[in-house]
Each structure stands twice: as structure tokens, then as C-alpha cells.
Amino acid sequence: MARTIxxxxxxxxxxxxxxxxIIPGRYARLRSNPPxxxxxxxxxxxxxxxxxxxPGDFVVGGSNFGQGSSREHAPLVIKMSGVxxxxxxxxxxxxxxxxxxxxxxxxxxxxxxxxxGDELEIDLLAGTIKDLTNGAVLTSGKMPQVMVNILNEGGxxxxxxxxxxxxx
Amino acid sequence: xxxxxxxxxxxxKSGAGARAGDIVISKVDFAFVQDTTGPxxxxxxxxxxxxxxxxxxxxxxxxxxAAPSPNREQANDHLFLRKFAEETGCQLFEVxxxxxxxxxxxxxxxxxxxxxxxxxHTVTGGxxxxxxxxxxxxxxxxxxxxxxxxxxxxxxxxxxxxxxFPKAVGVKDLILYLIGKIxxxxxxxxxxxxxxxxxxxxxxxxxxxxxxxxxxxxxxVGLFPSDEVTRAYLEAQGRGAKYQLLQPxxxxxxxxxIEINVDxxxxxxxxxxxxxxxxxxxxxxxxxxxxxxxxTCTNGRLEDLAMAARILKGKQKHHGxxxxxxxxxxAVLEAALRAGYIRTLIRAGAIILPAGCAACLGxxxxxxxxxxACLSTANRNFKGRMGNPDSFIYLASPATAAASAxxxxxxxxxxxx
Ligand code: SF4
Numbered sequence: 001m002a003r004t005i006x007x008x009x010x011x012x013x014x015x016x017x018x019x020x021x022i023i024p025g026r027y028a029r030l031r032s033n034p035p036x037x038x039x040x041x042x043x044x045x046x047x048x049x050x051x052x053x054x055p056g057d058f059v060v061g062g063s064n065f066g067q068g069s070s071r072e073h074a075p076l077v078i079k080m081s082g083v084x085x086x087x088x089x090x091x092x093x094x095x096x097x098x099x100x101x102x103x104x105x106x107x108x109x110x111x112x113x114x115x116x117g118d119e120l121e122i123d124l125l126a127g128t129i130k131d132l133t134n135g136a137v138l139t140s141g142k143m144p145q146v147m148v149n150i151l152n153e154g155g156x157x158x159x160x161x162x163x164x165x166x167x168x
Numbered sequence: 169x170x171x172x173x174x175x176x177x178x179x180x181k182s183g184a185g186a187r188a189g190d191i192v193i194s195k196v197d198f199a200f201v202q203d204t205t206g207p208x209x210x211x212x213x214x215x216x217x218x219x220x221x222x223x224x225x226x227x228x229x230x231x232x233x234a235a236p237s238p239n240r241e242q243a244n245d246h247l248f249l250r251k252f253a254e255e256t257g258c259q260l261f262e263v264x265x266x267x268x269x270x271x272x273x274x275x276x277x278x279x280x281x282x283x284x285x286x287x288x289h290t291v292t293g294g295x296x297x298x299x300x301x302x303x304x305x306x307x308x309x310x311x312x313x314x315x316x317x318x319x320x321x322x323x324x325x326x327x328x329x330x331x332x333f334p335k336a337v338g339v340k341d342l343i344l345y346l347i348g349k350i351x352x353x354x355x356x357x358x359x360x361x362x363x364x365x366x367x368x369x370x371x372x373x374x375x376x377x378x379x380x381x382x383x384x385x386x387x388x389v390g391l392f393p394s395d396e397v398t399r400a401y402l403e404a405q406g407r408g409a410k411y412q413l414l415q416p417x418x419x420x421x422x423x424x425x426i427e428i429n430v431d432x433x434x435x436x437x438x439x440x441x442x443x444x445x446x447x448x449x450x451x452x453x454x455x456x457x458x459x460x461x462x463x464t465c466t467n468g469r470l471e472d473l474a475m476a477a478r479i480l481k482g483k484q485k486h487h488g489x490x491x492x493x494x495x496x497x498x499a500v501l502e503a504a505l506r507a508g509y510i511r512t513l514i515r516a517g518a519i520i521l522p523a524g525c526a527a528c529l530g531x532x533x534x535x536x537x538x539x540x541a542c543l544s545t546a547n548r549n550f551k552g553r554m555g556n557p558d559s560f561i562y563l564a565s566p567a568t569a570a571a572s573a574x575x576x577x578x579x580x581x582x583x584x585x
Contacts (some may be wrong), residue, residue, distance in 0.1 A: 016352060016353075016442055017548040018551075020548075020550040020551065020552050020553050021550070021551065022550065022551045024530070024557070025204075025529040025530040025531055025552070025553065025555065026202045026530050026531060026535070026552070026555045026556075027532070028232075028233070028234055028529070028531045029187055029238075029239045029240075029241035029242050030241065031204060031207060031208065031245070032207050032208075032241065032244070032245055032248070033241070044551060044552045044557045050324065050358075063353060063405040064352060064353035064356065064385050064386065067352060067386070068288065068290040068528060068548065069287070069288050069551060070205060070285075070287050070290075070302040070303060071204070071205060071304070071307060072205070072208055072209075072286075072304035073208065074462075076208075090353060090356060092353070092356065092386060093356060093357050093386065093388055094288055094302055094303060094304060097307060098303075098304035098305075098306070098307075100475060101304060101306035101307060102306070142548055144191050144320065145191075146191055146318050148517065155306065156306040156307065156310060157212050157215050157216050157306055157309070157310075160216050160313075161215075161216060161217060165314070166193060166310060166314060166316065166317065166318060167193075168191060168192075168193060168318065
């Protein structure tokens with residue numbers, strides 16, 4: 001893992017943010033052109049997101065974040081926008097794996113305490129999230145060790161390139 | 169303590185005594201991609217430094233989502249996929265052969281298999297007793313390369329279905345009812361296991377519809393035990409030798425048991441923009457629609473087209489509605505032609521689209537205009553799903569869809585049958 005302490009600003013979204021909202025199917029023609037595709041990240045949830053987001057910022061959702069299709073382009077374009085971690089109350093299963101496989105940390109915590117525009121400081125190793133704006137301190141649920149190992153190598157493909165095999 | 173179907177399947181393929189909550193590495197019997205997730209998957213595969221899949225014959229590429237291609241970029245993606253198949257010996261299913269999940273059911277999935285696909289509706293294969301689940305590109309790439317992947321053994325909800333479906337009510341109404349009851353993330357990370365006398369009586373086609381939508385409750389798999397219905401289906405597909413009996417143990421441990429009696433079930437509809445936003449068709453009477461879409465991996469099979477043809481026979485669709493029909497596979501199209509359903513549907517004013525995903529995902533063949541509403545037999549009604557975030561998608565059964573095509577508004581099929 002490149003960095004274990006992350007700092008940035010919150011972009012808050014609601015519940016049930018689907019992969020169609022993250023990167024709509026109508027842009028499927030751009031899927032082999034990730035830089036162009038990334039210009040439409042979260043467009044249907046917040047058309048202005050792509051202009052506001054700064055490197056290191058956080059995408060914060062409610063429950064069932066990333067529901068829907070298996071398109072790994074969803075976490076990929078979030079990563080390409082510069083977002084350093086995704087936080088949500090709960091995350092859809094396939095999206096969770098895809099984000100980790102793309103090397104994007106996902107923290108499951110009570111995001112109801114976090115507001116749009118807040119500054120956060122996240123300690124990935126300890127799993128703690130400090131909201132520097134309102135003083136709230138949250139802890140995130142534990143990931144299975146295999147996911148921690150994949151995240152530590154920056155994603156699944158880098159992991160396999162380094163280890164040559166998948167082991168528990 | 170006995171085992172659930174999920175525990176049994178993953179125990180057998182991992183060689184470990186898999187229990188809910190365990191993480192295991194399991195053999196993958198079949199891995200596939202489709203044309204919108206395939207290019208990234210195969211690039212990840214190459215980036216991982218693998219020359220060829222460990223077993224090319226159990227890897228497949230399906231051209232179904234944007235097929236025939238609506239634009240130059242996706243035509244080029246198709247070229248890339250064809251070239252990869254040619255170079256590696258992976259199986260290739262061309263434009264017009266049908267939706268990946270339907271072809272997997274017809275030609276590959278069997279009880280006991282572990283199947284992963286770069287498409288969330290890979291869960292469809294659970295109807296045949298396969299541990300079939302969707303994953304992203306990186307995961308499918310390494311499964312193709314190594315013939316295995318890691319799995320968290322899911323806890324299981326047992327869904328016990330009793331009773332008999334009333335006239336014009338069916339499995340789509342059942343699964344919409346269940347999702348409305350437990351919520352779009354009500355079974356997140358879990359296995360749904362369907363059993364009971366009503367399940368025993370279901371055809372494979374009906375089981376496929378239910379398994380297909382397990383993911384709309386967040387589930388990792390939607391599993392059915394195998395039985396004589398499964399055996400007969402596999403035999404009819406020329407794969408009888410692949411049959412094995414697969415049942416959960418009677419003392420298996422379930423996280424939850426949900427009982428549903430279908431005797432009084434009514435036609436259900438999911439309203440925009442989430443699948444758990446359900447109402448009865450009767451409650452939505454009067455809701456105008458401009459398009460009806462019958463097809464997809466959820467409801468594009470012969471039985472579905474038969475139901476639509478039965479309702480539309482000798483009648484005309486409403487003049488304000490575009491009625492789009494896409495058979496789920498070429499085999500379905502041929503069977504529907506032989507049975508006369510296609511002629512009936514065309515005479516009623518339907519447009520027959522190529523076998524494939526068609527209008528389902530908003531890339532072609534039926535994108536909605538601003539403010540328009542579509543009643544679809546698909547599995548997802550998310551905002552923007554059919555290509556326009558300013559449109560509205562209602563989900564329902566083929567019977568409700570056909571009845572609504574006649575009236576131009578959401579209609580309880582019991583009114584016309
Ligand atoms: S028919 Fe629709 S849901 Fe099924 S695989 Fe195609 S796009 Fe996905």
C-alpha cells in the first residue's frame with residue numbers, strides 16, 4: 001500500500017448508488033478508452049462531481065453502494081478521478097471486490113455521521129476515520145486477510161504479477 | 169451439522185470443509201466475459217503476463233450486449249475479442265447467438281459446477297445447481313489464467329415456496345415480491361436457496377428467472393437443488409451425462425428461513441428507480457407507458473414468448489406503444505418460430521430484435537426519450553439503465569408486459585386473460 005494515512009475532502013452521495021449512476025451504460029462505447037470514460041464518473045448522481053473532485057478526496061455513500069453490474073470500470077473511473085478511498089454504510093459484493101482489485105481502499109462505517117464537504121483523516125492500518133470538521137471518530141469493519149494482501153500490492157493483477165499465484 | 173447447497177458446492181470444489189464465513193480457494197469450472205466487460209478483462213489478463221487460459225475450452229466470450237454493434241468503438245471492441253479468441257482457443261459466441269446467461273444455461277451449466285462471469289447476472293446458472301456468480305474483470309481474468317479464485321462461503325437464506333400460482337401470476341411476480349420484501353440489499357453477500365413444493369414443480373426456465381434476479385437482492389448466488397426436472401432439461405440439451413443429484417442436508421444451518429405461499433400472489437411491478445420499489449400491477453393501473461420490452465436473460469425464453477403470444481393473439485398492441493421483443497438466444501428464436509409465436513407477435517404489431525441483450529442496458533435498440541416510461545421484463549430499473557436518466561422503467565412479468573402493450577398503460581394481466 002502506497003500510503004496508509006489519507007487526508008481529503010468528502011463528496012457525499014445517498015443510498016443505492018448503482019454502477020449505472022457511477023458510469024452509465026450509455027458510455028459503454030468508451031470502455032476501451034478509460035481517460036474519456038472517466039470524464040463521466042458519477043455524472044448521473046452529481047453532474048458536477050468531475051469538476052469538483054481533487055486528488056486524495058473521498059467518495060462517501062450510504063447503504064448498498066455500487067449495486068448493480070459487475071463492470072470494473074466503476075471503481076476504475078472513481079480511482080482515475082483521484083479519489084483515494086470509498087466509504088459507505090454497506091457496499092455491494094461485486095463492487096467491493098472490484099474496488100480492492102483496482103487498489104482502491106473501501107471502508108465500511110457509519111457514514112451518516114459524515115457530511116458533504118467535511119475533511120477526513122483516515123488511518124488505513126488502524127481502520128479509523130476522523131472527521132476533522134465535526135470531530136466524529138469512526139472505525140471501519142475488518143476486511144478478510146486475502147483482500148488486505150491484494151490491496152497491499154495495489155490490486156489483484158499487480159498481486160498476481162508479483163506472487164505468480166493466488167494463495168490464502 | 170449438515171451443509172447448505174453453497175457449503176456443499178464450495179466444499180467439493182475447494183477440497184476444504186467449507187462453512188459459511190470461511191474463505192476458500194475453489195476450482196473454477198467455467199469462466200466467461202461479455203462484450204462490454206470482456207475488453208478490460210482480457211487486457212487485465214494480458215497485463216498479468218499470461219499467454220493463454222489454463223483451459224481455453226472452459227472459457228468463453230459472448231457478443232451480446234452491444235450486438236450488432238451500435239458504433240465504431242464497440243465494433244472495434246468486438247474485433248479485439250474475436251482476435252483474442254482466435255489466438256487463445258477460447259470459445260466465441262458471435263453476435264446473434266444470444267445472451268451469455270441463456271447460452272451458459274443451454275450449453276454449459278450443470279449441478280456442482282463453479283462458474284464465474286464478468287457479468288452480475290451470472291447467478292442465473294444457480295437454477296441448474298451451479299455455484300454461479302458474477303465478478304469483475306480482474307477476478308475473471310485470473311480465474312481464466314489459473315482455473316481458480318477465492319470465495320467467501322456465504323451464509324444462506326432458505327426460501328421455502330409453497331402453494332400454486334394463480335392464473336396469470338408466475339415466478340417473476342414471486343421474485344419481485346421477495347425482493348420488495350427483503351430489500352435490494354436484503355441478501356447482500358448471502359446465498360439464496362430455493363426449495364419447497366412450488367419449486368419442485370417449476371420448469372428450468374422458471375428457475376432461471378428466479379436465480380437471475382437473486383443479485384437484485386444483493387445475493388452472491390441463487391441456488392436450486394437438482395432434481396428430475398434438472399435431469400430432463402440436461403438430457404434435452406444433450407448433456408444428460410452431466411447430471412448429478414444435489415440437495416441441501418436436512419440439518420443444514422440457515423441464517424434465515426423465509427416462507428412464501430403463492431396461492432394469493434398477485435401480478436407485481438417494480439417502480440422506478442430501484443427493484444425493491446414494488447407495487448401490485450393493479451395499484452399502478454392507469455400509468456401510461458410508451459414502450460414495452462419483452463426479453464433479456466430474465467424473461468426472454470420460450471415460455472415467456474409463449475405467454476406474450478397467448479395474450480396478444482389476434483389482437484393489436486396499443487398505437488401509442490412500441491412493443492420490442494428480443495429472444496434470449498438463437499435457440500429460443502428458432503423454437504418460437506416453429507411454435508408460431510413470432511408470427512403471432514409480429515401480427516400484433518411487435519418488433520422482433522436480434523437475440524441478445526437488446527434494449528436492456530441502454531446502448532442500442534430502444535433507448536427511451538425524455539419523460540418516457542417503459543414496462544420491461546428485465547431485472548433492473550435503475551435510473552439511466554435504458555440509456556436516459558430522464559426516463560422511467562417499470563419491471564414486470566411477460567404476462568403483465570403483454571397485457572400493458574394492449575392497453576398502453578400498466579395493466580393487471582388477469583383483466584385480459
Ligand atoms: S439481458 Fe440485460 S441483464 Fe441480461 S446480461 Fe444482457 S444486459 Fe445484462
